[in-house]
Amino acid sequence: MTIREEIDADCPEIVALMQAAFGGEYEVELIEKLHTARLVIVSLVAIEEGSVAGHLLFSDLAVEIDRRTVKAAALAPMAVQLDRRRRGIGSKLVETGLQMLRDRGYEAVIVLGHPDYYSRFGFSASLTTSLVAPFSGKAFMGLELILGSLSGSRGSVIYPDAFGV
Numbered sequence: 317m318t319i320r321e322e323i324d325a326d327c328p329e330i331v332a333l334m335q336a337a338f339g340g341e342y343e344v345e346l347i348e349k350l351h352t353a354r355l356v357i358v359s360l361v362a363i364e365e366g367s368v369a370g371h372l373l374f375s376d377l378a379v380e381i382d383r384r385t386v387k388a389a390a391l392a393p394m395a396v397q398l399d400r401r402r403r404g405i406g407s408k409l410v411e412t413g414l415q416m417l418r419d420r421g422y423e424a425v426i427v428l429g430h431p432d433y434y435s436r437f438g439f440s441a442s443l444t445t446s447l448v449a450p451f452s453g454k455a456f457m458g459l460e461l462i463l464g465s466l467s468g469s470r471g472s473v474i475y476p477d478a479f480g481v
Contacts, residue, residue: 317362317363317364317369317405317408318362318363318364319360319361319362319363319408319409319412320360320361320363321358321359321360321361322359322360322361322371326361326368326371329361329367329368330347330361330368330371331344333368333370333371333395333396333397334347334371334393334395336395336397336398337395337396337397337398338393338395342480343393343395346392346393346478346479346480347359347373347393349477349478350373350375350476350478352478353476353477353478355375355376355476355478356373356374356375357374357375357376357389357417357420357422358372358373358374358389358413358416358417358420359371359372359373359374360372360373360409360412360413360416362396362405362408362409364400364405368397369396369397369400369405370394370395370396370397370400370405370406370409371393371394371395371409372391372393372394372406372409372410372413373391373392373393373394374389374390374391374413374416374417374425375389375390375392375476375478376388376389376390376476377389377390377426377473377474377475377476378472378473378474378475378476379424379426379447379466379471379472379473379474380471380472381446381447381466381467381468381470381471382468382469382470382471384468386423386424386465386466386471387421387422387423387424388422388423388424388425388426388465388473389417389422389424389425389426390425390426390427390475390479391410391413391425391426391427391429392427392428392429392479394406394409394410394429396409406433407436407437410434410437411437414437414459414461417461418461422461423460423461423462423465424443424458424459424460424461424462424465424466425439425458425459425461426444426449426456426457426458426459426473427439427456427457427458427459428451428455428456428457429455429457430455431454431455431457434457434459435457437459438459438460439457439458439459440457440458440459441453441454441455441456441457441458443457443458443459443460443466444456444457444458444466444473446466446468446469446470446471447466447471447472447473448470448471448472448473449472449473449475450473450475450481451481
């Protein structure tokens with residue numbers, strides 16, 4: 317398996333993957349809108365046996381805490397081919413992407429996802445409790461790439477229009 321940044325030739329396979337994984341068009345449209353808005357930071361594919369086995373996208377996200385801007389990213393969407401799950405593909409995508417964000421100076425990442433899955437990478441709902449956002453609860457989690465970056469008494473997350481929230 318190889319993890320690399322997405323190229324234009326990967327788009328048809330990414331579209332098919334997102335449709336199969338999520339059963340609709342929302343994620344496909346989200347990816348297109350984020351690219352069009354030039355908000356994509358990192359878009360990775362896992363290539364296995366010559367085809368796209370998984371895809372992960374990080375985009376710029378407006379986060380502010382105690383009137384301090386946090387250089388943050390949203391992790392969304394991520395999917396792995398149904399017949400290739402539970403083989404570490406998603407984990408490798410996340411780990412590679414998080415390292416790329418660290419290398420690019422990002423301070424934090426926000427995700428809306430499965431707590432049991434994302435907590436293994438250090439994501440925690442406790443890091444988002446002071447943030448006013450369209451989401452809340454156990455599935456709305458943050459990860460500090462720089463210790464203390466999500467600390468504060470009150471903050472906000474404003475998702476770009478592409479997310480439709």
